[in-house]
Amino acid sequence: MGVKVDIVAGFLGAGKTTLINKLVPAYTKKEKVVLIENEFGEIGIDGDLLSGALPTREIYAGCICCTLAGNFIEAIEEMNQQFHPDRIVIEPSGVGQLSDVMRACQGVKGTAQLDLNHLITIVDGTGFKDDLDAFGAFYLDQIRYANILLLSHLAQVEQQEIDQVISELKTRNGHAVILVDDWRDMENEDLADLLEAVRPQGPDRIPKPEPPVHHDHHHLPADRIFSVWGQRNPTVTTMQQLNSALERLGDTAYGQIWRAKGMVELAEGGWAYFDYTPGHCSSRPMDSAKEAKIAVIGCQLNRERLGEIFPAQDHGEKSK
Numbered sequence: 182m183g184v185k186v187d188i189v190a191g192f193l194g195a196g197k198t199t200l201i202n203k204l205v206p207a208y209t210k211k212e213k214v215v216l217i218e219n220e221f222g223e224i225g226i227d228g229d230l231l232s233g234a235l236p237t238r239e240i241y242a243g244c245i246c247c248t249l250a251g252n253f254i255e256a257i258e259e260m261n262q263q264f265h266p267d268r269i270v271i272e273p274s275g276v277g278q279l280s281d282v283m284r285a286c287q288g289v290k291g292t293a294q295l296d297l298n299h300l301i302t303i304v305d306g307t308g309f310k311d312d313l314d315a316f317g318a319f320y321l322d323q324i325r326y327a328n329i330l331l332l333s334h335l336a337q338v339e340q341q342e343i344d345q346v347i348s349e350l351k352t353r354n355g356h357a358v359i360l361v362d363d364w365r366d367m368e369n370e371d372l373a374d375l376l377e378a379v380r381p382q383g384p385d386r387i388p389k390p391e392p393p394v395h396h397d398h399h400h401l402p403a404d405r406i407f408s409v410w411g412q413r414n415p416t417v418t419t420m421q422q423l424n425s426a427l428e429r430l431g432d433t434a435y436g437q438i439w440r441a442k443g444m445v446e447l448a449e450g451g452w453a454y455f456d457y458t459p460g461h462c463s464s465r466p467m468d469s470a471k472e473a474k475i476a477v478i479g480c481q482l483n484r485e486r487l488g489e490i491f492p493a494q495d496h497g498e499k500s501k
């Protein structure tokens with residue numbers, strides 16, 4: 182048997198890091214596990230949030246379709262040689278295509294055989310229709326190639342709407358198992374066992390991804406091409422200032438923001454972590470962080486205005 186490869190995909194803010202943080206502690210009781218993280222942009226946040234003891238490699242991709250495959254193949258080969266894992270868990274960027282990552286895994290040669298195992302896509306129940314309308318085929322790729330579909334953020338969604346999302350998912354992907362339970366409430370081991378038990382298809386049933394299409398950014402319309410803005414060492418802020426900055430992110434004067442996340446140091450002491458997507462926004466205190474940093478992903482971002490609400494501490498040229 183080869184090395185199991187689990188890919189945890191899902192659009193921006195769907196819950197990939199949350200799921201990995203539940204599965205990894207369960208896996209590591211029995212197996213040697215390594216993690217590969219792909220962030221869109223150069224300021225990585227997820228690596229700081231993920232289980233510290235695990236061998237982790239972060240890959241920063243500016244343009245998924247063009248730079249992803251080579252970096253991934255190299256990272257997988259290196260992690261394999263260095264750690265000889267039983268399982269590789271991959272978190273692609275929320276704006277990555279699952280088929281691109283699958284293709285990259287199929288391109289790995291020379292080391293242990295890789296078995297594509299869980300191909301999980303988490304679908305945010307609140308954002309489903311908007312994300313589908315905005316990103317079409319690009320978004321559907323994550324749904325189409327999954328063998329397990331998990332739903333998230335369901336508390337805010339009416340049952341009728343959940344049923345519609347499920348029926349739409351079944352139409353788009355007839356072979357995947359769809360889990361509608363609130364997986365965040367499950368014990369880590371129970372969730373890991375459940376995923377192991379429901380894995381529906383052997384690799385022969387996984388559709389072969391089509392060859393890569395270069396430089397057209399997956400036919401995204403021009404106003405839907407993602408860019409990223411980040412700030413290292415943002416100004417120390419109060420929780421109240423942070424929350425009022427987050428409220429402004431829905432204003433298109435800042436661009437169309439699909440995701441913002443980061444950790445900031447608080448004037449009142451301690452740190453805060455925040456998450457933003459158009460559907461939900463939260464901030465919470467955290468004990469400590471390695472570094473204060475903010476990452477924003479969206480389309481037609483207004484960098485200057487973002488720099489006004491999240492200024493750098495020394496007002497230097499730190500934004501990317």
Ligand SMILES: Nc1nc2c(ncn2[C@@H]2O[C@H](COP(=O)(O)OP(=O)(O)OP(=O)(O)O)[C@@H](O)[C@H]2O)c(=O)[nH]1
Nearest residue numbers: 191193194195196197198199275333334335440456
């Ligand atoms: N209410 C609710 N919150 C959730 C759920 N899943 C994740 N979250 C929260 O949503 C936020 C985003 O979750 P992440 O796990 O960081 O999402 P991600 O897919 O890794 O996001 P990216 O950084 O864009 O790749 C976090 O604050 C989570 O705690 C869910 O099912 N319900």
